[in-house]
Amino acid sequence: MDIVTHAVMGAALAAGVASLRNTGEESALAVRRRAAAIGAAAGLLPDADALIQSGGDALLVLDYHRHFTHALAFVPFGALLAAALLWPLLRRRMSFATLYLCSLAGYLPHPLLDACTSYGTHLWLPFSERREAWNLIAVVDPVFTLLLAVPLFLFLRRPDSKAVRWGLLLGLAYFGIGFMQQQRAETAAVALATSRGHQATKLSAKPSMANLVLWRSLYVHEGRVHADAFHLGFWTRHYPGNSAALLDAAAARKIAAGDAKRLRDIERFRVFSDGFIVPDRIRPGFVGDARYAMLPTAIAPIWGLEWRGPGAATEFVSRHDFSPAMRHDFWVMLLGRDISHLR
DSSP states (O other): OOHHHHHHHHHHHHHHHHHHHOOSSSOHHHHHHHHHHHHHHHHHGGGGGGGOOBTTBTTHHHHHTTSGGGOGGGHHHHHHHHHHHHHHHHTTTSOHHHHHHHHHHHHTHHHHHHHTSSSOBOTTTTTOOOOBOOOOSOSSOHHHHHHHHHHHHHHTTOTTOOHHHHHHHHHHHHHHHHHHHHHHHHHHHHHHHHHTTOOOSEEEEEEOTTOSSEEEEEEEETTEEEEEEEEESSSEEEEEEEEEEOOOHHHHHHHHTTOHHHHHHHHHHHHHTTTOEEEOSSSTTEEEETTOBSSTTOOOBSEEEEOOSTTOOOEEEEOOOOOHHHHHHHHHHHTTOOGGGOO
């Protein structure tokens, strides 16, 4: 999830926990606001793993993002670290036990929220390398954030407010809607593949940017990945998309051109991309993660690896171009309009 949502969720949960434990020695609002600040800070701490980078290894940040700091087994230690960092500022205002409890409440939801998106989160380290990507919500979803933020705002302004409880319940309900929409998208994608005479050996469905209405499906058939979009309103509307050949071992060796390190980087990126790795025919020397594109019908990776010539180092590059024409097409699909309106 985006950092704003992580901070809001951490603040809401910590403020709610602190409110339940308040002994009345301080005003309810003072306790809640302090706990909310602690929870917001602790809720952001897991993403400190993005600082694990190396100038000589472009993929190191991918290897460790959403890694051990996001493991459920690490949560008690992450909360302890957050509490230790905040203790010098708050030791005269609260006990360390209370500070730790607020930090734990703020830190815990972070890995779970990330697992609800599509990127992949190492929840089970050190017991398993499996990455969880439940595909229930987009990485940025302002509706979900507002469902948490508005009740939190009321909770921090009115001492008799119970709004944060409703905010957390609405957030859970939103995930429930996401689950139902995902099941609809997967069912539609399977039916579509069958109608085409395809055997989908790998299939995923995820929400597009900032909504639970327009979904992107990907499935693999005979070495090609097929992208389609589905508008899931009161009825389902299908928007056919593009397809591309996955990067096989022979193509990877050709791109590596005998460079063993480059070939290792490609295979590391294949694992990161869950096998959805494609070459770019227009941009030689670029391989991308087909799971993500600015349009749900496109095979146009928003990030990937690139080499700018023989012997060049591996670069991790992002491509987030969103032209007016692409915005138009996205809105057409988001509103569920007829496909004839697409450019």
